[in-house]
Amino acid sequence: EIVLTQSPATLSLSPGDRATLSCRASQSVGTSLNWYQQRPGQAPRLLIYDASDRATGIPPRFSGSGSGTDFTLTISSLEPEDFAIYHCQQRSKWPHAFGGGTKVEIK
Amino acid sequence: EIKLVESGGNLVQPGGSLRLSCAASGDTLRSYDMNWARQVPGKGLEWVAHITASGDTKYYADSVRGRFTVSRDNAKNSLFLQMNSLRADDAGVYYCATHRSGIYYTWGQGTLVTVSS
Numbered sequence: 001e002i003v004l005t006q007s008p009a010t011l012s013l014s015p016g017d018r019a020t021l022s023c024r025a026s027q028s029v030g031t032s033l034n035w036y037q038q039r040p041g042q043a044p045r046l047l048i049y050d051a052s053d054r055a056t057g058i059p060p061r062f063s064g065s066g067s068g069t070d071f072t073l074t075i076s077s078l079e080p081e082d083f084a085i086y087h088c089q090q091r092s093k094w095p096h097a098f099g100g101g102t103k104v105e106i107k
Numbered sequence: 108e109i110k111l112v113e114s115g116g117n118l119v120q121p122g123g124s125l126r127l128s129c130a131a132s133g134d135t136l137r138s139y140d141m142n143w144a145r146q147v148p149g150k151g152l153e154w155v156a157h158i159t160a161s162g163d164t165k166y167y168a169d170s171v172r173g174r175f176t177v178s179r180d181n182a183k184n185s186l187f188l189q190m191n192s193l194r195a196d197d198a199g200v201y202y203c204a205t206h207r208s209g210i211y212y213t214w215g216q217g218t219l220v221t222v223s224s
Contacts, residue, residue, distance in 0.1 A: 034210055036152075043202055043214040044152065055212075087152055091209020095168055098144075098152040 002026055002090050004099035012107040019075040021102045023088035028068045032092040035064055035073045038101075039084045047086075048073065078104070109134035109213050111203050116218030123193050123222075129186035129203030129215055137181035139205040143188050146217075147199040156188060157206065171197070190220070198222045 003026040013019055023033065031051040036044040046055040048064035051071060061076040075082055083106050088099040115127040129141070143155040156177040157166040165177050176189040186203050200217040 032209065036211070043216050044211070045214065046210065046212055049210050089152070089211070094166060095154050096209050097154065100151040 001095060002029060002093055002097055004088055004090060004097055006086075006088055006099035006102045008102060009100070010103045010105060012105050013078055014107050015078050015080055017078050017107075019073075019078055019082070019104055021073040021075075021086055021104070023066075023071040023073070023099050025069045025071075025090055029090040029092035031067050032090055033064075033066065033071050034089045034091060036087045036089065037082075037084050038087065039081070044087060075104075109136075109139070109205060111205070111213060111215035113201060113203055113215045113218035116201060116220045118221040118223065119193055120224050121194060121222055124189070124191045125193065125220060127188040127190065127201055127203075127218055127220075129188075131184045131186070135181070136179065136184045136186065140207060141177075141179065141186050142204050142206040142211060143177060143186075143201060144204060144211070145197075145199040145201045145220075150199075152202075153199075155201070158186070193220075193222045195222050 005024045007022045033051045035048040037047050038044040052064045063074045065072050085101045085103045087101050110133045112130050119125050140159050142157050144152050145155050146152050158177045162179050174192045178187045200219050202214050202217045204211040204214045
């Protein structure tokens with residue numbers, strides 16, 4: 001079973017800052033890695049699929065990179081609505097596990 | 108665009124049963140493979156069960172296999188999760204989501220399951 005480890009657990013930043021979130025897989029998943037955003041009290045929503053492709057309607061300040069075991073989600077300049085929890089998820093092998101999440105909070 | 112609404116979450120005693128429902132609107136559910144996932148509030152997401160569009164193939168997380176059963180009624184545009192022998196660690200918010208090629212595209216708002224005596 002593939003295990004995803006996200007770091008840091010919490011990221012304290014200010015609006016306008018750049019956010020860099022990490023997701024590491026216990027074995028290679030190629031580029032089969034997705035990112036989801038979960039705002040407080042809301043369901044998750046798809047942000048990035050296949051490591052670097054933005055989902056429909058996602059603004060360009062969100063970008064994903066990486067392959068193999070190391071992946072990064074970057075938010076170039078944080079907007080107030082970006083303070084949320086971010087989850088990574090691999091789709092390379094069943095079960096399609098999620099990471100533990102990174103909370104981006106207002107500093 | 109499909110919209111999903113879960114229901115059926117409740118307080119249940121350990122060892123009890125619950126049946127969750129996921130109702131779709133705006134599109135026909137028969138077009139989609141579907142997943143159930145859950146989340147302890149403040150924690151990460153956990154995949155629970157998967158069912159193909161036709162209902163012919165089902166997968167379960169090891170933690171629920173033998174206790175939970177996923178099913179669907181495409182004529183009623185609905186997805187279900189029958190949960191038996193519930194344990195304290197089954198508590199959380201349960202989400203249904205459309206699933207294609209390992210990507211969760213649309214999620215419902217979730218329904219809360221509490222397991223406590």
